[in-house]
Amino acid sequence: MHRVLSYPDAIREALDQEMSRDDSVLVMGQGVDDHKRILGTTRGLLEKFGPQRVFDTPLAEDGMTGVAIGAAMAGLRPIHSHIRMDFVLLAMNQLVNMAAKMSHMYSGALCVPMVVRSLIGKSWGQGAQHSQSIYPMLMNVPGLKIVAPTTPYDAKGALIQAIRDNNPVLMIEHRLLYYQRGYVPEESYTIPFGKGRVLAEGTDVTLVGVSHMAIECLRAHRYLREVGIRAEVIDPVSLNPLDMDCIFKSATKTGKLIVVDNAWTPCGAGAEIIARIAENRMLSAIECRRMGFAFVPCPTTPTLEALFYPSAHKIATEAYAMLRPGSPAWEPTTRLDVEEVEFKGPF
Amino acid sequence: MTNNKLKLTAQIFRSLYRIRRIEEKITQVYPMDKIKSPVHLSIGQEAVSVGVCEALEPQDVVFGTYRGHAMYLAKGGDLKSMIAELYGKVTGCAKGKGGSMHLIDKDHGVMGTSAIVGTTLPVSVGYALGLRYRESDAIVASFFGDGAVDEGAFHEGINFAALKKVPIIFICENNEYAIHSHHLRRRLADNMCERVRSYGIHARRIDNADVFKIYRFVKKYSMLIRSGQIGPVFIECMTARWREHVGPNEDFDFGYRTRGDIEHCVKNDQVQRLRCLLPGPVADRIIGEVETEIEEAFQFAEDSPFPDGVELFNDLFREA
Ligand SMILES: Cc1ncc(C[n+]2csc(CCOP(=O)(O)OP(=O)(O)O)c2C)c(N)n1
Ligand SMILES: [Mg+2]
Numbered sequence: 001m002h003r004v005l006s007y008p009d010a011i012r013e014a015l016d017q018e019m020s021r022d023d024s025v026l027v028m029g030q031g032v033d034d035h036k037r038i039l040g041t042t043r044g045l046l047e048k049f050g051p052q053r054v055f056d057t058p059l060a061e062d063g064m065t066g067v068a069i070g071a072a073m074a075g076l077r078p079i080h081s082h083i084r085m086d087f088v089l090l091a092m093n094q095l096v097n098m099a100a101k102m103s104h105m106y107s108g109a110l111c112v113p114m115v116v117r118s119l120i121g122k123s124w125g126q127g128a129q130h131s132q133s134i135y136p137m138l139m140n141v142p143g144l145k146i147v148a149p150t151t152p153y154d155a156k157g158a159l160i161q162a163i164r165d166n167n168p169v170l171m172i173e174h175r176l177l178y179y180q181r182g183y184v185p186e187e188s189y190t191i192p193f194g195k196g197r198v199l200a201e202g203t204d205v206t207l208v209g210v211s212h213m214a215i216e217c218l219r220a221h222r223y224l225r226e227v228g229i230r231a232e233v234i235d236p237v238s239l240n241p242l243d244m245d246c247i248f249k250s251a252t253k254t255g256k257l258i259v260v261d262n263a264w265t266p267c268g269a270g271a272e273i274i275a276r277i278a279e280n281r282m283l284s285a286i287e288c289r290r291m292g293f294a295f296v297p298c299p300t301t302p303t304l305e306a307l308f309y310p311s312a313h314k315i316a317t318e319a320y321a322m323l324r325p326g327s328p329a330w331e332p333t334t335r336l337d338v339e340e341v342e343f344k345g346p347f
Numbered sequence: 348m349t350n351n352k353l354k355l356t357a358q359i360f361r362s363l364y365r366i367r368r369i370e371e372k373i374t375q376v377y378p379m380d381k382i383k384s385p386v387h388l389s390i391g392q393e394a395v396s397v398g399v400c401e402a403l404e405p406q407d408v409v410f411g412t413y414r415g416h417a418m419y420l421a422k423g424g425d426l427k428s429m430i431a432e433l434y435g436k437v438t439g440c441a442k443g444k445g446g447s448m449h450l451i452d453k454d455h456g457v458m459g460t461s462a463i464v465g466t467t468l469p470v471s472v473g474y475a476l477g478l479r480y481r482e483s484d485a486i487v488a489s490f491f492g493d494g495a496v497d498e499g500a501f502h503e504g505i506n507f508a509a510l511k512k513v514p515i516i517f518i519c520e521n522n523e524y525a526i527h528s529h530h531l532r533r534r535l536a537d538n539m540c541e542r543v544r545s546y547g548i549h550a551r552r553i554d555n556a557d558v559f560k561i562y563r564f565v566k567k568y569s570m571l572i573r574s575g576q577i578g579p580v581f582i583e584c585m586t587a588r589w590r591e592h593v594g595p596n597e598d599f600d601f602g603y604r605t606r607g608d609i610e611h612c613v614k615n616d617q618v619q620r621l622r623c624l625l626p627g628p629v630a631d632r633i634i635g636e637v638e639t640e641i642e643e644a645f646q647f648a649e650d651s652p653f654p655d656g657v658e659l660f661n662d663l664f665r666e667a
Binding site: 030031034035036056057058059060062063086087089090124125126127128129130294295296297299300301302303304307308 | 445
């Protein structure tokens with residue numbers, strides 16, 4: 001029997017187990033101890049570990065990031081959570097100028113073992129300021145690790161790895177992934193950073209999807225299968241470090257690559273991955289495409305929001321056009337059974 | 348009541364009642380999923396926006412937050428455009444791109460509402476700097492919640508406003524909570540005005556969101572600010588949010604507060620208070636007019652179309 005957990009429960013279990021294992025682990029941030037408990041991910045922690053280890057903060061993102069950094073320098077392992085990634089923008093100064101610099105700037109004299117959790121919002125009119133996904137900006141910063149797990153299994157393993165890591169780690173949790181359920185072992189485990197995961201095997205085209213876009217790629221994989229196209233779906237899991245070998249291997253096999261960012265495309269994960277392919281002479285024959293958010297702020301109205309985001313439908317349509325350039329255009333008919341993706345695992 | 352007093356009371360009642368009923372109508376419509384946008388209601392807090400905006404002049408401008416329906420309406424923002432915006436329709440004040448959290452009506456001095464806490468504060472100070480530079484006789488009213496006072500941008504902004512003596516009134520709507528976090532869980536003492544005074548800004552707390560007290564305060568100080576006699580002032584309006592932080596429902600069953608906690612505000616409800624001050628027929632006439640106006644606005648939103656796809660890329664930049 002493989003135990004199935006939801007994505008938020010997997011995160012909750014990771015926090016609980018690490019806090020039990022190591023009393024230097026703290027959970028801080030707006031709302032971590034209110035009745036909603038960051039959508040259940042901090043449920044029970046206050047009761048079990050007390051208010052010294054689980055505490056609410058004032059609305060002061062940059063200052064509180066500084067506090068987390070200082071606490072980390074003093075040997076604690078704070079986990080600072082943001083209910084929207086948009087609020088991490090207020091903490092950029094401490095995150096980029098301080099946390100990411102400490103180890104290297106002082107030649108290893110200091111380190112900052114902290115985790116920044118951030119949720120990406122989507123749909124129901126989240127709009128321009130509650131839907132942003134700023135990992136591309138942060139992929140551009142040396143000294144910060146970035147993970148964006150898609151499956152409940154990886155959410156638990158990545159968070160435990162992030163807590164034990166001696167460096168600042170940004171953990172990205174997409175709001176819509178909170179509905180995912182999948183195999184999660186009861187015992188504590190880590191997943192290594194810098195190892196991508198093949199979520200579905202195929203031979204015709206490689207689809208790389210970041211965070212929730214990995215789900216859209218899996219759906220696209222199913223639509224494409226109906227027209228005889230075998231798409232391989234890769235979830236990079238961590239964005240810094242990035243597992244290029246996994247992507248190289250798949251793209252070499254298929255000869256075609258679409259990277260779907262859960263963000264704007266310019267200077268994003270797609271841009272980075274495709275640049276690295278372009279820099280490699282051996283891979284020059286691979287045909288590449290980027291997909292991502294429309295390059296405008298996210299609108300609230302559903303009709304425009306649908307145009308703003310990449311979807312399984314758009315990814316499948318794009319892949320089909322790439323693979324069958326001469327043939328008449330095709331697009332899938334949206335089907336609920338296809339759209340439902342649950343991770344059965346185990347991996 | 349003198350004629351003038353009656354007129355003012357009727358005017359304030361109309362605005363209070365109108366906002367209350369519009370937001371109540373939103374709570375009725377919301378479960379039908381026609382408003383696909385988070386709504387942060389001001390039910391219970393209307394007196395702050397109304398007291399301030401009734402005392403302002405048409406040329407004055409306001410900046411506010413995602414909890415901005417009351418401010419938008421009190422300043423004269425167009426009702427039909429607001430409801431259409433909530434419905435995501437092209438006839439909305441931001442053509443459906445902004446939703447409930449991002450209302451705008453420049454013609455009536457509504458300079459936008461932001462969903463990132465504290466962001467409009469320095470921006471409103473900059474706008475006031477611009478007004479002073481151009482020797483305008485307009486002033487700025489900058490609205491924010493008690494949560495915004497936690498943010499660095501608040502302190503950086505008000506410090507600069509005091510330094511440059513810009514024409515601005517800061518209005519803190521202190522409903523005691525930032526989402527579910529009580530203000531005394533976020534700061535050691537209940538001394539917001541004291542802290543603001545230390546920047547050299549005149550500050551006053553007004554209890555129970557008394558609409559006349561707020562109105563008189565703003566009337567008096569806006570004149571002094573407008574004529575350049577004084578720099579910024581600050582009011583902390585004690586109030587209560589009657590509904591949940593976001594959404595149409597009540598939230599007294601989750602343990603962070605009780606119905607009893609807001610009882611004093613419910614007892615002091617300014618909508619009921621002003622209604623009782625008015626002669627029956629006057630109140631009834633206002634109520635009738637407001638109800639019709641609201642029905643029409645929701646019908647307008649229902650009947651309006653969604654924006655065309657091309658709208659997605661429009662207005663990213665202002666063309667030359
Ligand atoms: C910078 C920032 N941090 C956190 C949030 C999440 N958030 C949205 S509303 C809110 C509470 C703000 O409380 P307050 O300023 O008192 O306004 P109220 O909602 O009570 O009107 C918080 C924390 C945000 N929108 N922006
Ligand atoms: Mg508040």
